[in-house]
Amino acid sequence: MHLSLSLLGKFQAVLDGEPLPESRSKKIEALLIYLVMERQQAHRRESLVGLFFPDMTDEDARTNLRQTLRRLSKTLQSETTTPSFLRQQRESLQFNVESDYHLDVAEFETLIAGCAQHRPQANQLCADCIRQFQQAVMLYTGPFLDDFFLEDCPAFENWLQLQRTRLEYRAHALVEALSSYHERRGEYALAVFYARRRLEMNPWSEEATRQVMRLLAYQGQRNVALAHYNAFRDLIHRELGVELMPETAVLRDQIALVGEKRPHNLTLPDTSFIGRAEELAQIHQHLINAQRKLLTLIGMGGIGKTRLALEAAHRAAAQFIGPFMHGIFFVPLAPITDVDGPTSIITAIADAIGLTFSGSQTPQQQLLTYLQQKTLLLILDNFEHLVVPGRELVQSIMQQAPTVQLLLTSRERLHLDGEWVLDIGGLSVPPNADDMSSLDMYQAVQLFTERARRVDARFSLDTRNPRERAAVVKVCQLVQGMPLAIELATAWVHVLTCQEIAQEIARNLDLLASNMYDLPTRHRSIRAVFDHSWQLLPETEQQTLAQLAIFRGGFDRHAAAIVAGASLSHLAALLDKSFLHRTQDNTFSMRYDFQEVLRQYAIAHLTEQDLRALRHRHAAYYTQFLADHTAILPGINQQQALADVRQEIENCRAAWQWAVQQGQSDWLQAAFVGLATYYEMRNWFQEGSDTFMGAYEYLLQLWGERPTERQRGILLAQLQAWAGWFSFHLGQFAESAEILHASLEQLQCWQADAESVFTLNYLGAVIRYLGDVDTAVTHLNAALTIARQN
Numbered sequence: 179m180h181l182s183l184s185l186l187g188k189f190q191a192v193l194d195g196e197p198l199p200e201s202r203s204k205k206i207e208a209l210l211i212y213l214v215m216e217r218q219q220a221h222r223r224e225s226l227v228g229l230f231f232p233d234m235t236d237e238d239a240r241t242n243l244r245q246t247l248r249r250l251s252k253t254l255q256s257e258t259t260t261p262s263f264l265r266q267q268r269e270s271l272q273f274n275v276e277s278d279y280h281l282d283v284a285e286f287e288t289l290i291a292g293c294a295q296h297r298p299q300a301n302q303l304c305a306d307c308i309r310q311f312q313q314a315v316m317l318y319t320g321p322f323l324d325d326f327f328l329e330d331c332p333a334f335e336n337w338l339q340l341q342r343t344r345l346e347y348r349a350h351a352l353v354e355a356l357s358s359y360h361e362r363r364g365e366y367a368l369a370v371f372y373a374r375r376r377l378e379m380n381p382w383s384e385e386a387t388r389q390v391m392r393l394l395a396y397q398g399q400r401n402v403a404l405a406h407y408n409a410f411r412d413l414i415h416r417e418l419g420v421e422l423m424p425e426t427a428v429l430r431d432q433i434a435l436v437g438e439k440r441p442h443n444l445t446l447p448d449t450s451f452i453g454r455a456e457e458l459a460q461i462h463q464h465l466i467n468a469q470r471k472l473l474t475l476i477g478m479g480g481i482g483k484t485r486l487a488l489e490a491a492h493r494a495a496a497q498f499i500g501p502f503m504h505g506i507f508f509v510p511l512a513p514i515t516d517v518d519g520p521t522s523i524i525t526a527i528a529d530a531i532g533l534t535f536s537g538s539q540t541p542q543q544q545l546l547t548y549l550q551q552k553t554l555l556l557i558l559d560n561f562e563h564l565v566v567p568g569r570e571l572v573q574s575i576m577q578q579a580p581t582v583q584l585l586l587t588s589r590e591r592l593h594l595d596g597e598w599v600l601d602i603g604g605l606s607v608p609p610n611a612d613d614m615s616s617l618d619m620y621q622a623v624q625l626f627t628e629r630a631r632r633v634d635a636r637f638s639l640d641t642r643n644p645r646e647r648a649a650v651v652k653v654c655q656l657v658q659g660m661p662l663a664i665e666l667a668t669a670w671v672h673v674l675t676c677q678e679i680a681q682e683i684a685r686n687l688d689l690l691a692s693n694m695y696d697l698p699t700r701h702r703s704i705r706a707v708f709d710h711s712w713q714l715l716p717e718t719e720q721q722t723l724a725q726l727a728i729f730r731g732g733f734d735r736h737a738a739a740i741v742a743g744a745s746l747s748h749l750a751a752l753l754d755k756s757f758l759h760r761t762q763d764n765t766f767s768m769r770y771d772f773q774e775v776l777r778q779y780a781i782a783h784l785t786e787q788d789l790r791a792l793r794h795r796h797a798a799y800y801t802q803f804l805a806d807h808t809a810i811l812p813g814i815n816q817q818q819a820l821a822d823v824r825q826e827i828e829n830c831r832a833a834w835q836w837a838v839q840q841g842q843s844d845w846l847q848a849a850f851v852g853l854a855t856y857y858e859m860r861n862w863f864q865e866g867s868d869t870f871m872g873a874y875e876y877l878l879q880l881w882g883e884r885p886t887e888r889q890r891g892i893l894l895a896q897l898q899a900w901a902g903w904f905s906f907h908l909g910q911f912a913e914s915a916e917i918l919h920a921s922l923e924q925l926q927c928w929q930a931d932a933e934s935v936f937t938l939n940y941l942g943a944v945i946r947y948l949g950d951v952d953t954a955v956t957h958l959n960a961a962l963t964i965a966r967q968n
Contacts, residue, residue, distance in 0.1 A: 179259045181279040183214060186286065187320030198253055205230055206250050208328050213273040214281055220272040229333050282317050289314040290348060308359065311352050318349040350379050357389060363459045366396045384426050395433045403433050432503050440495045441505035443530055444488060450628060451489045453605050453621030460600055461490040470598055471576045474586040477602035478756040479707035480662030483587035484559050486602060491557055504552040507531050512560040520571045523564060527556065549579035556582060562589040563714055589711060590755040603759060604659025608651045622654035625661060629668040637671055649676035656683050658773045663704055666690040687778055708779040722748040723757055727781035728796045731828030732761060732771035741795045793836050800833035801845040804852035811855045823856045838873045841880050843890050854900045867904035874898045892933050895924035899937040906944050915944045932968045935961045
């Protein structure tokens with residue numbers, strides 16, 4: 179039989195779908211409740227007597243406990259239920275946790291415990307935790323055993339009150355976390371629902387009241403928000419005889435003073451806004467916190483900073499986000515040059531907010547005096563070239579206009595005390611095109627599709643063949659989700675196939691250009707965007723960035739110093755100016771990387787001589803890296819070694835290719851075992867076959883069939899042997915045996931006995947697989963003999 183107990187809210191007990199019959203004695207219910215809540219331990223009968231029959235003699239109390247227990251057992255049909263709900267011993271009682279039962283309190287606490295690592299900060303909650311918290315809140319229909327009371331049992335009542343308070347506290351924390359979570363994400367209907375639940379649990383909470391008022395105002399329900407304030411004020415005054423806190427009254431005044439629409443000068447973009455939900459939520463969180471005076475959105479040109487700032491501003495204007503009763507104003511600074519100094523910035527701000535200068539005070543003094551009286555948001559767009567002349571002005575506004583908030587877009591942070599920085603990266607990109615059904619989940623693909631339809635209304639991913647859809651993914655990957663680059667790429671869909679667009683972008687940047695007249699000149703091509711950013715860099719940082727472009731797939735500071743001569747200060751400067759971005763490697767150390775299209779642009783600034791020397795250093799560094807990992811890969815630290823090589827595999831591939839092209843036999847000799855072992859351990863047999871056979875064939879042409887240097891001849895045979903072994907894993911058995919035979923012949927010609935052990939061993943394995951056991955044993959014995967001798 180199944181017993182279901184609901185203790186959150188009113189007490190309910192259901193046995194096999196039927197409510198338990200109402201008992202004349204609440205003590206039967208109380209005993210069941212206590213035993214199931216304290217089910218993890220057995221309870222001595224003496225303690226239960228003191229809990230439920232404190233005023234009786236020992237004998238009477240024991241008799242009443244036996245009678246109560248007998249009636250409870252009968253109610254639960256314990257004698258016919260297996261396993262029984264109660265475990266009864268001579269001196270103790272315990273609820274049987276192995277019986278078939280459900281307890282809402284247990285489920286409530288299990289749901290919370292599953293997310294314990296994310297609490298108490300709501301911004302750390304993952305999607306699974308949100309779902310579990312929501313389920314827990316649904317279970318909490320009211321206080322623990324609401325209205326349940328056991329007369330003349332003070333110990334039980336104390337226990338009951340402790341449980342009620344504990345669970346109420348946990349439920350209140352849940353609804354507070356959920357209301358804050360949904361508010362930050364702009365999901366105001368859900369946020370209001372949970373904020374009202376906060377007030378149900380604690381009707382005197384001014385913090386919850388302010389949240390409800392704020393959320394109602396965000397939804398445009400100003401009158402409802404003000405009515406809510408009035409009702410709460412009257413309740414507090416009537417019941418507690420106190421006045422509201424000043425911040426509650428201030429919020430009321432802010433809501434009352436703002437009209438249906440906030441004043442602003444925001445233009446309405448003619449294209450839809452896609453993605454960036456997390457970034458918008460973070461900006462939202464900053465705007466509603468009046469203590470955060472300056473938020474700088476940093477990112478490279480074309481990453482979508484301006485569009486994001488405008489979208490956030492439009493939402494703030496429409497949804498009453500932030501306390502900006504005097505308006506939200508966008509100030510474009512791109513036309514201003516750094517030689518103009520702060521005066522031009524002051525003029526641009528005055529134009530945006532409608533301030534006319536007059537009198538003998540300086541424009542800056544007049545601007546600051548005006549802003550001191552206002553509660554507004556200023557969006558200073560494209561600030562990167564004005565950081566030096568404009569930093570002091572921004573600082574003055576922060577210090578002298580306490581109710582003004584600043585939202586800046588820049589490729590470089592200002593480095594001011596009180597500055598908050600949000601790094602804007604590319605839109606989400608599919609890791610591959612394997613799952614075609616889920617491509618439209620990624621923001622970069624959504625943007626490509628939407629913008630392509632503006633060029634060709636018939637464009638649809640659904641009607642494209644798999645190669646075309648894979649090419650869309652490739653384009654998004656090549657530009658790493660950069661919105662401007664994606665929009666420029668889609669301008670060609672009426673002329674080129676998506677495959678052709680991807681191929682052209684991989685070759686050079688010049689395809690990413692547009693003749694659209696409504697685009698700013700600096701945004702009509704990716705090259706123009708990068709030119710503008712490049713010109714803002716000092717010469718030393720230009721040189722460092724160009725040198726760093728040799729890396730593929732990221733790099734660490736040690737590699738940057740050895741290969742590119744980049745100091746930590748250089749890396750920090752390029753990070754600050756959004757040319758690099760940071761990631762963590764598999765040991766949680768810092769790594770650096772930058773966009774592929776920017777890499778193409780930067781490396782083009784190197785002379786042929788400088789590029790050759792740079793490739794030489796890069797290949798030397800990473801072939802040595804492979805050599806260093808040769809002994810580690812098969813060892814006890816195998817997993818770490820695999821992760822290390824996987825992290826650097828793009829650099830290793832480029833280094834190997836350069837070493838092959840230059841015929842650097844020493845580097846190749848040192849690196850080939852490490853690289854081959856990695857391919858084998860990762861089951862990358864096709865790449866292993868292509869890489870080693872390609873190297874063998876290229877070097878054979880470069881050095882000839884009989885190189886003058888013994889080392890080169892042996893190396894050729896070793897590369898050939900690994901190519902043969904990878905062929906075997908690809909199912910090319912006869913070809914594998916043929917390649918390994920040829921390798922063995924070459925090694926024997928060079929009398930390279932020690933080096934032939936690998937070839938003999940794997941040739942034996944292949945021939946054994948082909949069925950020639952005797953020949954296989956001969957080769958394997960030969961390998962064993964040579965290995966013992968060496």
